[in-house]
Amino acid sequence: MYRLTPYYRQLSQPAGDSTVRQQYDLDRHDERLRSLKRVCAWLALFYFTYTLVDIYLLPEAAWRSIVLRFGLVGPPTLLLFAYFKRPVSIRRKELAAVCQGCLGTLVWCMILISANTPDVLNYYYAGLVFILVLTIVATPPFEQSLYGTLFVFATLYITIWFLPEVTLHYILLHLSVGIPILVLSLMANYRFSAESLRLYLEKNSVDALRQELAKRNTELERISYIDPLTGLANRRVLARHADELHKKIEPNQIITIIIADVDHFKAFNDYYGHAEGDSCLRAVAKAISAACDKEDVVCRFGGEEFLVLRSEHSPQMDSAIDTAENIRQAVADLAIPHQAAQEGKVTLSIGVCTGPLDPGVGLNSLINAADVALYAAKREGRNRVRYGNPSDAALALLAPQSPVTPTI
Numbered sequence: 001m002y003r004l005t006p007y008y009r010q011l012s013q014p015a016g017d018s019t020v021r022q023q024y025d026l027d028r029h030d031e032r033l034r035s036l037k038r039v040c041a042w043l044a045l046f047y048f049t050y051t052l053v054d055i056y057l058l059p060e061a062a063w064r065s066i067v068l069r070f071g072l073v074g075p076p077t078l079l080l081f082a083y084f085k086r087p088v089s090i091r092r093k094e095l096a097a098v099c100q101g102c103l104g105t106l107v108w109c110m111i112l113i114s115a116n117t118p119d120v121l122n123y124y125y126a127g128l129v130f131i132l133v134l135t136i137v138a139t140p141p142f143e144q145s146l147y148g149t150l151f152v153f154a155t156l157y158i159t160i161w162f163l164p165e166v167t168l169h170y171i172l173l174h175l176s177v178g179i180p181i182l183v184l185s186l187m188a189n190y191r192f193s194a195e196s197l198r199l200y201l202e203k204n205s206v207d208a209l210r211q212e213l214a215k216r217n218t219e220l221e222r223i224s225y226i227d228p229l230t231g232l233a234n235r236r237v238l239a240r241h242a243d244e245l246h247k248k249i250e251p252n253q254i255i256t257i258i259i260a261d262v263d264h265f266k267a268f269n270d271y272y273g274h275a276e277g278d279s280c281l282r283a284v285a286k287a288i289s290a291a292c293d294k295e296d297v298v299c300r301f302g303g304e305e306f307l308v309l310r311s312e313h314s315p316q317m318d319s320a321i322d323t324a325e326n327i328r329q330a331v332a333d334l335a336i337p338h339q340a341a342q343e344g345k346v347t348l349s350i351g352v353c354t355g356p357l358d359p360g361v362g363l364n365s366l367i368n369a370a371d372v373a374l375y376a377a378k379r380e381g382r383n384r385v386r387y388g389n390p391s392d393a394a395l396a397l398l399a400p401q402s403p404v405t406p407t408i
């Protein structure tokens with residue numbers, strides 16, 4: 001069973017600022033115009049060369065055929081093709097073509113009547129062929145097919161009465177062919193129009209879904225790289241950068257790793273509560289970001305641990321230590337009260353390491369060295385910056401109790 005939402009209801013549905021009908025006409029303008037031009041060109045060719053048939057079969061109406069076909073139908077046909085070039089909706093162009101078809105039918109009926117011979121009765125079957133062209137070959141929108149075919153049908157059966165020797169029997173015989181052709185061709189046109197609209201709507205909704213999906217994927221990707229508490233990049237970003245750096249190690253490339261850890265943060269949480277701990281971490285993250293360069297990758301490395309990754313092309317140990325010192329100072333300047341801390345405020349211990357990227361181990365040796373330096377800073381009393389050598393990290397990796405940063 002063929003089931004479709006009624007054609008008209010679909011067309012009048014809203015689509016953005018306009019209706020489905022307007023959007024559909026706009027989107028399919030070029031395609032429909034191409035097919036309309038093709039059909040009209042073939043019909044015009046057929047219509048005007050048919051004059052030769054009139055000359056041969058209806059010599060008494062030959063002159064009338066030439067004058068009426070070329071005089072009455074010719075100029076509007078030329079105008080129709082000129083109209084196709086105008087910036088008007090495809091629906092109007094199709095309507096103009098249907099009107100032109102109706103005019104052609106009317107003129108053709110006039111030629112037949114003027115022939116004044118019963119022979120022309122057989123020509124009336126050609127009118128039914130024209131209905132097929134108007135509905136199935138040209139496939140204009142359903143409403144235009146309907147008006148066009150009803151007009152052609154009415155013209156045929158009104159003018160048929162003026163023909164000599166026409167009888168009711170002949171007309172009934174004719175109608176027994178004409179009515180099924182009319183109904184079936186209109187049904188086919190309806191089905192075609194509705195089906196192409198359904199496909200169009202389906203394609204539109206698939207496109208809209210695809211766009212929505214792409215938008216959500218981008219958003220998901222963005223979210224997956226962001227630490228929700230601080231808004232900083234997370235370890236995934238660090239891993240991605242490590243991967244990129246590893247893939248294209250450049251000569252003279254120097255990497256700096258700064259790891260900053262909030263001092264006595266467990267005590268902070270215990271005293272002020274977890275929510276206060278969260279807002280402390282947010283403030284610290286903001287201060288660290290502000291103290292770094294724009295090109296630095298600043299990420300939340302662990303609970304209360306932050307990592308800065310910097311990649312440069314000349315040895316910059318001093319600048320790395322300066323940045324670490326700026327970070328430490330910036331957090332100290334926040335003066336977030338901390339009962340358990342010696343200074344009475346939140347402070348950071350920081351480990352720094354600078355060195356070339358080892359193709360074998362990637363960032364890990366530098367991170368381990370910065371980590372070793374960080375724990376040295378903790379041991380020495382916290383709220384300070386310590387520098388670590390990548391070679392120290394290698395030793396640290398061997399020592400069982402040493403704090404070793406997990407592999408990225």
Ligand SMILES: Nc1nc2c(ncn2[C@@H]2O[C@H](COP(=O)(O)OP(=O)(O)OP(=O)(O)O)[C@@H](O)[C@H]2O)c(=O)[nH]1
Nearest residue numbers: 261262263264265266267269274275277278303304
């Ligand atoms: N509020 C809050 N606390 C967190 C979060 N992530 C980790 N922490 C806490 O951070 C604390 C880290 O404590 P420790 O690793 O013992 O270190 P510490 O108390 O800072 O001591 P030192 O590092 O030695 O100065 C733990 O109590 C964690 O619960 C977080 O997202 N929010």
